[in-house]
Ligand SMILES: O=C(O)CCC(=O)C(=O)O
């Protein structure tokens with residue numbers, strides 16, 4: 001555990017964002033700049049990044065980003081026709097997990113990592129509503145690297161929207177009925193930007 005972060009520094013306060021049938025809390029500077037720079041580099045160097053593919057309309061399509069899945073041995077996770085078997089926790093991942101756990105108010109047994117290499121990498125509209133996450137999952141999203149727009153839309157009325165710029169060192173907690181009523185995405189951008197890593201800590205019901 002990082003002494004600097006845990007003993008001498010309180011995380012910056014978060015902003016609760018109350019949406020219709022969904023709740024978010026955003027902590028823009030949860031990790032300080034130096035820690036965030038170090039985690040960015042450590043994760044780039046030590047995570048087993050892979051470009052996965054999914055079957056779509058009978059074709060094998062590459063995900064437009066790199067991914068990795070880490071967690072307790074008993075957790076495996078399926079989406080878009082893939083089952084991901086987790087790799088064992090690394091030191092950096094358990095450090096980050098232990099830092100965010102008190103703020104999230106719940107425990108996590110796995111983490112999905114996404115590496116957006118540049119503005120061309122993205123994630124399309126979806127909700128994290130897979131059955132193994134349970135009915136009202138708490139999902140903690142940690143961000144390092146280039147800031148990216150995180151868009152939300154109400155499933156049954158796409159005019160209802162919200163947007164958050166997820167910055168270097170930030171933490172976003174999604175909870176309550178958010179995944180049931182809202183979808184989210186990280187759109188492409190034509191801006192020339194560097195890489196970004198997002199980690200979503202989850203509790204998978206075995
Ligand atoms: O990269 C992000 O901010 C979003 C990640 C996400 O939605 C997911 O992993 O399910």
Ligand SMILES: [Fe+2]
Pocket residue numbers: 126127128184
């Ligand atoms: Fe998601």
